[in-house]
Amino acid sequence: MPRSTSRSRELGDLLRSRRERLQPADVGLPAGVRRRTRGLRREEVAQLAAISPTYYTYLEQGRELRPSGQVLDALAAALRLDATERGHLHALVHGTPRDAGPAVAETLAPAVVALVDRLDPDPAYVTGRCWDVLAANRAASALWTDWSARPPRDRNLLRWMFTDPDARRVMADWPAEASALLGRFRSAWARHPGDPAFAALLDELLAGSPEARAWWSEHRVVPLGSGTKRLRHPELGVIELEHVVLQLADAPEQKLVTFHARGKAEAGIARLLR
Known part of the structure; x- marks a missing residue:
């Protein structure tokens, strides 16, 4: 490896x-x-x-x-x-080295979990410092993957994007989306020298994905930001979602990502949840 x-x-x-x-x-x-x-x-x-x-x-x-x-x-x-x-x-x-103490599992405030759930039928999820999916509402699980049904270790957006074949089906613009996600991970990785969680995830991505190996050598860094994503769904077809990224004040490494679809796509997502 x-x-x-x-x-x-x-x-x-x-x-x-x-x-x-x-x-x-x-x-x-x-x-x-x-x-x-x-x-x-x-x-x-x-x-x-x-x-x-x-x-x-x-x-x-x-x-x-x-x-x-x-x-x-x-x-x-x-x-x-x-x-x-x-x-x-x-x-x-x-970059400030992380204290090499015992790893502590990330937790999410119950109020944030409740907020994510209330955003249905607009998809929403929260990722942690290594892009672990800490919460996702029903709409996000219907469009991306059923995060709650996955083993805890596999509830990670980077691992899903680069090692799960379904990601290439779901993300209509997979190369651009995957490359940008890796660039955002690289920015965070540089801020956490010595953090074993970042090092282990990076090694896994480089070992399991030829695209990750090729793109990592390009040294691309990408800031967090809002924009649009195109997703492919077996019932809804290709839909476009506008998204906003918010960092939680009490835990800045945790990111709340909310999405909104317009027109027929919005109605289609609501129909899926019913």
């Missing part, structure tokens, strides 16, 4: 992948002649970030260094990272 990469190696891979996607013209440098390097050269990134080429090379090589926040900001600017990638860069280096 693959092992989770170290944070230093992850940082080096991220820097290299972002360096290789840039061209000199993107950062105002002349292309020159006889350029064999894909993207920018290491010394060009070092010049843009005002650090020594040797130090930058060590970072890309995955050496055990701890660059300051100022250096990371300079690298983010040099490599044209967006806000999400910049945050991910800082989290990789300065």
Whole structure:
């Protein structure tokens, strides 16, 4: 089974992948002649970030260094990272290690569970810090999978998305949805260095899914956000749902996701529940 990469190696891979996607013209440098390097050269990134080429090379090589926040900001600017990638860069280096005490099962406030149930026929569910599904109403179970009927270990959105064949049938845009979910997981994973739950789930995904292995190497990070999803149901066909993601004030790692369908799809979901 693959092992989770170290944070230093992850940082080096991220820097290299972002360096290789840039061209000199993107950062105002002349292309020159006889350029064999894909993207920018290491010394060009070092010049843009005002650090020594040797130090930058060590970072890309995955050496055990701890660059300051100022250096990371300079690298983010040099490599044209967006806000999400910049945050991910800082989290990789300065994320707060989790206390290595005994693992404690996540719990959900009863009031939140009641709220999720009351949202029927609008689908809703709550995921924990590792995307375990902590609560789901009847509509969500009818459209995705019957979460309450699954073994506790399998009530995980990432595990379902990448290892359950039904996910590819249910998610009409499975590649885009799965890739984005992995990008959101990566953002959270970087904030929890040393957390065995994140490491174990990552190893399982990389071992069980060729898509997860390929996409993980791209270093994509995706912020939490609202939008639309298209689901496929045997009775309703393909339906489009608008969704909103809310973080719980008392437990910010827990996310309440609510969905709403319009027109015939809304009536169809209500009919399913009846």
